[in-house]
Amino acid sequence: MLIKGKTDIGKVRSANEDGFDFGTFDDGTAWAVVCDGMGGAKSGNIASTLAIDVFVQEVKRSWNASMTRTNIDQVLRSAVKLANFTVFDQASQFEDFTGMGTTLAAALVSGRNVSVVNVGDS
Numbered sequence: 287m288l289i290k291g292k293t294d295i296g297k298v299r300s301a302n303e304d305g306f307d308f309g310t311f312d313d314g315t316a317w318a319v320v321c322d323g324m325g326g327a328k329s330g331n332i333a334s335t336l337a338i339d340v341f342v343q344e345v346k347r348s349w350n351a352s353m354t355r356t357n358i359d360q361v362l363r364s365a366v367k368l369a370n371f372t373v374f375d376q377a378s379q380f381e382d383f384t385g386m387g388t389t390l391a392a393a394l395v396s397g398r399n400v401s402v403v404n405v406g407d408s
Contacts, residue, residue, distance in 0.1 A: 287316045287395065303330035305338050313351040319392035329386035336376060337369040337388050344368050355399055362403040366390060
């Protein structure tokens, strides 16, 4: 599977708060995640980067090629919850990050099965 990504600043903003990451596991399973920091909100770019990093680390840590589809869906949900908690925690601890947020959309493709998770309007 060929995976590519690109972000675009658009016509309204002066800074790009989007981010993405993707890859494959040894068994050929592919994953991808995109986050769009809340435009105009404080530190949206930090929120999207942090959410991606935490999400990817959790998916990689949890991945097992013998997982059932139900297990895969649970891994994705858990990774989203951890990413959300981390962004929320950082926003509440540091004044520079107060109010930051991001959307998140991710997919994991294993054989003929695709699992998708989405938070917000990405």
